Amino acid sequence: MNNTIEMFLLVLSASFVFTALLSRIPLLRLPTAVGYLLFGVLLHMGVIHLGDEEMRWLTELGDFGLLFLMFLSGLEVDVSVLRPDSWRGASFNPLTVASMAFLVTLLLSYAISLVVAFLAPGHVNPWMLTLLFSTTSLGIILPILEETDVLHTEFGQVLLLYALLADLCTMLLITLFISARTSGTLLDFITALFLIPIAMATYPVLRLIRRFPFLRNFAGDVQNRMRAVVALLAAFCAIAEFSGSEPILGSFLVGILVAAIPFAYKERLREYSHGIGYGFLIPVFFISVGLNFDTAVLRQPSSLIWVPLLLVIAFVVKLVPSFLFKRYFGRNNALAGGFLLSARLSLIVAAADIGVRIGALPEFLSEAIIIVAVATCLVAPILFVTLHRSTA
Numbered sequence: 547m548n549n550t551i552e553m554f555l556l557v558l559s560a561s562f563v564f565t566a567l568l569s570r571i572p573l574l575r576l577p578t579a580v581g582y583l584l585f586g587v588l589l590h591m592g593v594i595h596l597g598d599e600e601m602r603w604l605t606e607l608g609d610f611g612l613l614f615l616m617f618l619s620g621l622e623v624d625v626s627v628l629r630p631d632s633w634r635g636a637s638f639n640p641l642t643v644a645s646m647a648f649l650v651t652l653l654l655s656y657a658i659s660l661v662v663a664f665l666a667p668g669h670v671n672p673w674m675l676t677l678l679f680s681t682t683s684l685g686i687i688l689p690i691l692e693e694t695d696v697l698h699t700e701f702g703q704v705l706l707l708y709a710l711l712a713d714l715c716t717m718l719l720i721t722l723f724i725s726a727r728t729s730g731t732l733l734d735f736i737t738a739l740f741l742i743p744i745a746m747a748t749y750p751v752l753r754l755i756r757r758f759p760f761l762r763n764f765a766g767d768v769q770n771r772m773r774a775v776v777a778l779l780a781a782f783c784a785i786a787e788f789s790g791s792e793p794i795l796g797s798f799l800v801g802i803l804v805a806a807i808p809f810a811y812k813e814r815l816r817e818y819s820h821g822i823g824y825g826f827l828i829p830v831f832f833i834s835v836g837l838n839f840d841t842a843v844l845r846q847p848s849s850l851i852w853v854p855l856l857l858v859i860a861f862v863v864k865l866v867p868s869f870l871f872k873r874y875f876g877r878n879n880a881l882a883g884g885f886l887l888s889a890r891l892s893l894i895v896a897a898a899d900i901g902v903r904i905g906a907l908p909e910f911l912s913e914a915i916i917i918v919a920v921a922t923c924l925v926a927p928i929l930f931v932t933l934h935r936s937t938a
Contacts, residue, residue: 550599561585582829586836608834611827613797618823620801644707650867655679668908679863682712683891701875721795740789745799768811852914864888882933889926890919
């Protein structure tokens, strides 16, 4: 075993111990992803010396971890709850309420982004900033709703639907924005959309395959189906790359496809996917994000003022639309929901990094946004639990 592999294994072991200890801090309810990101920042500060080869390992595996993270985000989407007929008999339509709240978030985010783009030094694209402000972390919201026994209530379903819409819409819009930004021609922009009809055509084909017993038998056991999912993931990411779209959209669509199609071993495959993703690949992604985090950018006083300002904006664009919930759930629950929906992590970190690469955001603003994302993950769950308990 060479020194590079030994150092890589040491980083993985140390990151697990660090994150496990950090998650034991009372009241914080710190997501493990935040722990791994903070550990990556410590690596950047030289706590463990890494050579070029170790850095390359972490970066390249982190890129694959990002794709698997987007796949798992798509896997969490329950397409059936987005159908209007699924809410017949309810006292109100949760999908309508969630959609209206998300639309208000988009409009408010755009208005604020225009002001930020005008005031911030360097080039800031207001459309990119709008999409960043509009994101919500389904991976954080879903566990909190489950732990507090809110998920299966009407209130929990509205919050879940909002998070699903935010994940779906911002993912698609970010991909289209990146495509339009990088290509610049109408033909390239249309080509970038080619992945969506391919995913729509794949769904009935996979449904049709299920009708033939010999094809179902050919699919094999859960291990073989897991390999098929990875192959489908690779194919969609390759098509996305070829068409000028973003591979993260391809992996996200594969997750939705797998979630939408009923098949044998589905729950076991979901467990396998969570084990591979959250157990190995996704932690490496967040370590690599923290490792590339340039803390020197925020040492300048002119840059530091953006962190509290962006943090206030991150909460405002979620709290204002949440007052639409007041009519149905009361003021405290409306505020609690707004704070919980302010939690952002996976998508905003990935999108902020991409925004710098395509020239839509200056580096200092991207780093500040990542700090804000971590802060919302720390604060939002605590405020939600506190406010929601006060209404119980």
